[in-house]
Amino acid sequence: MKERSLQPESIKRVVVRGANWVGDAVMTVPALRELRRVLPGAHITLATRAWAEGIFDGAEFLDDLLLVDRSARGVRALIRQAREWRARRFDLALLLPNAFEPALVAAAARVPFRVGYATDGRRAMLTHPLTIPDWRGRRHEVFYYLNLVAELERLLTGASDVEAREPRIELIVSETRRREARELLRGSGARPDRPLVALCPGSTNSRAKRWPAASYAALADLLIDEMGADVLLVGAGEEREVSDEVAARMRRRPIVLTGQTELAQMVAVLCVADLLVTNDTGPAHIVAALGRPVVVIFGPTNPHTTRPFSTLAEVVREPPVCAPCMLRDCPIDHRCMTAISPAEVFARALKAMATNRAVEVAR
Numbered sequence: 001m002k003e004r005s006l007q008p009e010s011i012k013r014v015v016v017r018g019a020n021w022v023g024d025a026v027m028t029v030p031a032l033r034e035l036r037r038v039l040p041g042a043h044i045t046l047a048t049r050a051w052a053e054g055i056f057d058g059a060e061f062l063d064d065l066l067l068v069d070r071s072a073r074g075v076r077a078l079i080r081q082a083r084e085w086r087a088r089r090f091d092l093a094l095l096l097p098n099a100f101e102p103a104l105v106a107a108a109a110r111v112p113f114r115v116g117y118a119t120d121g122r123r124a125m126l127t128h129p130l131t132i133p134d135w136r137g138r139r140h141e142v143f144y145y146l147n148l149v150a151e152l153e154r155l156l157t158g159a160s161d162v163e164a165r166e167p168r169i170e171l172i173v174s175e176t177r178r179r180e181a182r183e184l185l186r187g188s189g190a191r192p193d194r195p196l197v198a199l200c201p202g203s204t205n206s207r208a209k210r211w212p213a214a215s216y217a218a219l220a221d222l223l224i225d226e227m228g229a230d231v232l233l234v235g236a237g238e239e240r241e242v243s244d245e246v247a248a249r250m251r252r253r254p255i256v257l258t259g260q261t262e263l264a265q266m267v268a269v270l271c272v273a274d275l276l277v278t279n280d281t282g283p284a285h286i287v288a289a290l291g292r293p294v295v296v297i298f299g300p301t302n303p304h305t306t307r308p309f310s311t312l313a314e315v316v317r318e319p320p321v322c323a324p325c326m327l328r329d330c331p332i333d334h335r336c337m338t339a340i341s342p343a344e345v346f347a348r349a350l351k352a353m354a355t356n357r358a359v360e361v362a363r
Contacts, residue, residue: 022282202239
């Protein structure tokens with residue numbers, strides 16, 4: 001397909017198909033912020049899943065959200081999405097995921113310009129298919145999304161300085177939401193005179209990414225006994241079972257909010273917590289974007305490409321020769337996770353909190 005020329009003045013309405021997982025959605029923030037710089041006068045709509053409201057509420061780089069109903073499947077759901085996009089008369093579709101479906105929706109909606117990576121057999125549906133950069137897998141995923149905007153800027157202007165800019169991943173939580181989070185925590189038993197450490201012991205898409213519940217319980221007891229902290233267990237509803245197992249193994253009683261908050265509430269709660277300790281999950285990226293300290297326990301996944309994009313993030317890893325395997329279930333003995341001790345994670349937690357205090361003093 002011959003590429004049609006893109007002119008900045010012709011792009012009035014833009015739809016961005018957002019990422020499908022919480023952590024990936026946070027890692028797209030720098031790209032979305034750069035897109036606003038590249039097209040300052042355009043109306044930018046993020047088409048994304050309903051939970052993303054909790055992340056992008058009040059984001060200054062977006063004009064509105066178009067929520068994708070993931071409960072609807074099949075041809076009818078695709079037709080409905082395409083009709084919604086067509087009714088909004090978008091001039092440009094920027095497709096952040098690599099999947100086939102977003103490109104099909106954009107093509108069916110007859111969006112004049114459709115930009116994305118030429119993956120998953122979708123090249124013919126893109127007006128401007130882009131080649132996956134040869135450095136993918138060697139650089140952080142933040143740059144994979146930023147590269148899409150850099151290529152778009154080159155199409156529009158002939159040049160780009162996206163790569164010369166420091167990626168800005170920060171998210172803002174209003175004081176009203178913070179106040180509501182503090183009220184929720186007080187009502188759940190948190191004490192304002194104690195450090196508050198959140199633990200996220202689950203993961204929604206991989207059992208192999210989970211540090212053992214017994215290890216989380218031992219860490220929680222260390223945090224309470226040695227630091228005098230209140231321990232808060234957080235996560236999605238499908239992670240409640242593992243949170244309950246951690247609580248049952250603890251000597252002390254934690255505060256359990258797993259499955260009891262919408263994502264927007266959890267974001268605000270994490271914003272007022274003193275620290276998060278978590279597996280390689282979405283909340284790790286949320287806390288990094290909030291500018292709060294986080295300790296992330298890595299096992300089967302690759303921290304080089306998916307670590308939280310923050311200087312306040314501590315990565316704990318004891319990789320065997322088989323890591324990173326990227327498997328969702330360990331076929332052997334889960335040695336990448338069982339080799340990590342509660343004492344080591346506790347030491348990293350103290351380091352992360354000390355680093356955060358030093359940053360706050362410097363401000």
